[in-house]
Amino acid sequence: MIKHYKLGFLGFGNVGRALARLVVAKSAELRELYEIEWSITGVATRGLGWLSKPEGFQTSSLLTSSIDESSPDRSIGINEWLLAARPDVVFETTSLNHETGQPAIDYLTAVLKSGSHAVTANKGAVVFGYDDLSKLAADAGKRFFFESTVLDSAPVFSLFRETLPAVKLRAFSGVFNSTSNVIIETMEAGRSFDEGVKMAQELGITETDPAHDVDGWDATVKVCVLANVLMKIPLQPSEVRREGIRNLSTQRLQAARSEGKPYKLVARAKLAENGASLNASVRPEQLGPSDSLGNVRGTSLAAHFELDMMPGLTITSHRPGLQSTAYGLMADFINAVKG
Numbered sequence: 001m002i003k004h005y006k007l008g009f010l011g012f013g014n015v016g017r018a019l020a021r022l023v024v025a026k027s028a029e030l031r032e033l034y035e036i037e038w039s040i041t042g043v044a045t046r047g048l049g050w051l052s053k054p055e056g057f058q059t060s061s062l063l064t065s066s067i068d069e070s071s072p073d074r075s076i077g078i079n080e081w082l083l084a085a086r087p088d089v090v091f092e093t094t095s096l097n098h099e100t101g102q103p104a105i106d107y108l109t110a111v112l113k114s115g116s117h118a119v120t121a122n123k124g125a126v127v128f129g130y131d132d133l134s135k136l137a138a139d140a141g142k143r144f145f146f147e148s149t150v151l152d153s154a155p156v157f158s159l160f161r162e163t164l165p166a167v168k169l170r171a172f173s174g175v176f177n178s179t180s181n182v183i184i185e186t187m188e189a190g191r192s193f194d195e196g197v198k199m200a201q202e203l204g205i206t207e208t209d210p211a212h213d214v215d216g217w218d219a220t221v222k223v224c225v226l227a228n229v230l231m232k233i234p235l236q237p238s239e240v241r242r243e244g245i246r247n248l249s250t251q252r253l254q255a256a257r258s259e260g261k262p263y264k265l266v267a268r269a270k271l272a273e274n275g276a277s278l279n280a281s282v283r284p285e286q287l288g289p290s291d292s293l294g295n296v297r298g299t300s301l302a303a304h305f306e307l308d309m310m311p312g313l314t315i316t317s318h319r320p321g322l323q324s325t326a327y328g329l330m331a332d333f334i335n336a337v338k339g
């Protein structure tokens with residue numbers, strides 16, 4: 001039985017647009033394999049405002065920014081927008097706030113209270129809102145999913161949720177920030193820090209404010225997401241020892257590369273002796289080829305987990321792009337509606 005789902009896009013930047021392109025490209029598979037049809041009935045951003053069209057927007061006009069021509073309705077805020085667009089699923093892809101997770105948490109709260117599934121790529125909302133949003137979703141019989149928040153699309157949360165019951169996670173490490181990788185490799189090749197930032201921006205992989213990448217906030221927030229969700233330890237970004245990549249000179253980076261131990265921005269977290277708190281850090285480290293994270297290049301991301309049932313489990317996402325992040329959101333959509 002084909003079911004039609006109305007979709008709301010809250011945030012429509014690099015990731016939101018990549019997702020809109022992806023659901024168009026995957027329409028046939030969604031219909032044939034999952035009996036899913038869809039239309040986009042709501043789009044909201046700071047610049048556009050709160051737009052809705054109950055009969056569905058033309059996705060092509062959304063992507064070519066000719067939205068005004070399709071005469072959408074305008075709401076004054078999230079609750080009115082949800083009432084107007086009546087989405088079954090909302091994709092929240094607004095910018096990272098590493099201090100409070102807002103306003104994304106308020107948005108996702110309203111989404112779940114309105115009876116929609118909530119899917120986000122926004123790690124700030126998960127760090128600061130995970131417990132409350134998960135409870136709200138469970139009470140409403142809806143899903144709150146966030147697979148794209150740590151390794152773009154590589155399965156982490158669904159892997160633990162579906163296939164690793166009753167394991168205890170003792171420690172993890174990761175290369176979680178592709179922008180830093182791209183900058184470091186650009187500088188190793190003799191170009192400047194600013195050229196590296198520009199290259200990452202052109203790939204669409206930086207945070208809205210790239211300082212959140214280079215100063216280690218993105219990786220720090222990802223450490224907290226993993227700690228909160230997989231270890232049930234409410235780690236805050238301020239509790240992670242954090243050093244970004246700004247102080248790495250071209251000379252130092254090139255020397256490390258020649259030595260065969262290039263720098264990466266490495267995140268680590270380990271249960272303390274008491275088993276109830278974590279020692280966590282994000283800082284540049286030199287990694288050799290035998291290190292479990294040593295071969296992570298370019299935009300690639302990796303997480304290495306130490307579990308009571310497995311000494312080491314490494315997940316690497318090789319050179320993900322915006323489409324990969326979008327795929328994580330689309331996979332969450334399919335998993336949310338299939339029950």
Ligand SMILES: NC(=O)c1ccc[n+]([C@@H]2O[C@H](COP(=O)([O-])OP(=O)(O)OC[C@H]3O[C@@H](n4cnc5c(N)ncnc54)[C@H](OP(=O)(O)O)[C@@H]3O)[C@@H](O)[C@H]2O)c1
Pocket residue numbers: 010011012013014015016044045046047048093094095096103121122123148149152204205206207208321322325
């Ligand atoms: N890019 C990636 O590779 C990647 C990968 C994984 C996760 N993420 C996460 O995905 C999210 C989006 O990333 P992006 O690259 O798409 O960022 P982006 O291109 O900067 O887009 C952000 C979008 O959110 C909107 N927005 C920001 N604050 C808002 C607010 N308070 N209310 C309503 N709309 C708001 C922006 O609207 P205006 O433009 O009108 O201000 C824009 O449409 C971030 O949380 C990021 O951490 C990104």
